[in-house]
Amino acid sequence: MATKEVSLIAASCRNNGIGFKGTLPWRLKREMAYFTKVTSEVRDDSKRNAVIMGRKTWQAIPSKYRPLANRINVVLSKTITQKPDGCDFLFADLQQALNSMLENEHVENIFIIGGEQIYREAIANDLCRNIFLTRIDADYECDAFFPQFDENIYKQTQNTFVSADTDEENGVKYKLCLYARK
């Protein structure tokens, strides 16, 4: 990524499920490490990436991992007015959050990290250039889902962030897909 880019990153199972009862339906350690690598890696060590998330996703992160280390944590909420402990920025509007992070000289790239409500809004936003989507080849009970998207607008492309784009953990196979806006 040559200039500051906005990307979505998510993992979904066979029915496009991403969450259940406010948490992740699966436990895949290497997939989580991949999320950490993609969202944390910077070319310029004086900068960090911003991760933008809905209030429920923030609350879903276990407190010992919150805020997400080495990243600028941005929470979206229309109801809370006090910045949650540990987060860097609170916004009541996705576009405001994006504009602010695009203008912030300390930010290298921007990742929208969920959940469903935020993905739905972000995927339709022209600023969003890439979708990092881990497709998990298994069924889980879910109550939050990744939105359908037009693969003519977001075209699948080679994922150069990984040496192999398939993996398997605990008998669960998954593919680390990358889609880029045409």
Ligand SMILES: NC(=O)c1ccc[n+]([C@@H]2O[C@H](COP(=O)([O-])OP(=O)(O)OC[C@H]3O[C@@H](n4cnc5c(N)ncnc54)[C@H](OP(=O)(O)O)[C@@H]3O)[C@@H](O)[C@H]2O)c1
């Ligand atoms: N598999 C994955 O990759 C992945 C990634 C992330 C999350 N998840 C899962 O997804 C689930 C959470 O998703 P969710 O859709 O229920 O919640 P969410 O998108 O994380 O958070 C929703 C909340 O964000 C705020 N919000 C939403 N749109 C906003 C906007 N445009 N401007 C300002 N604030 C806005 C509202 O907060 P207020 O109510 O405070 O106004 C809303 O209630 C959990 O199960 C989580 O584990 C999965």
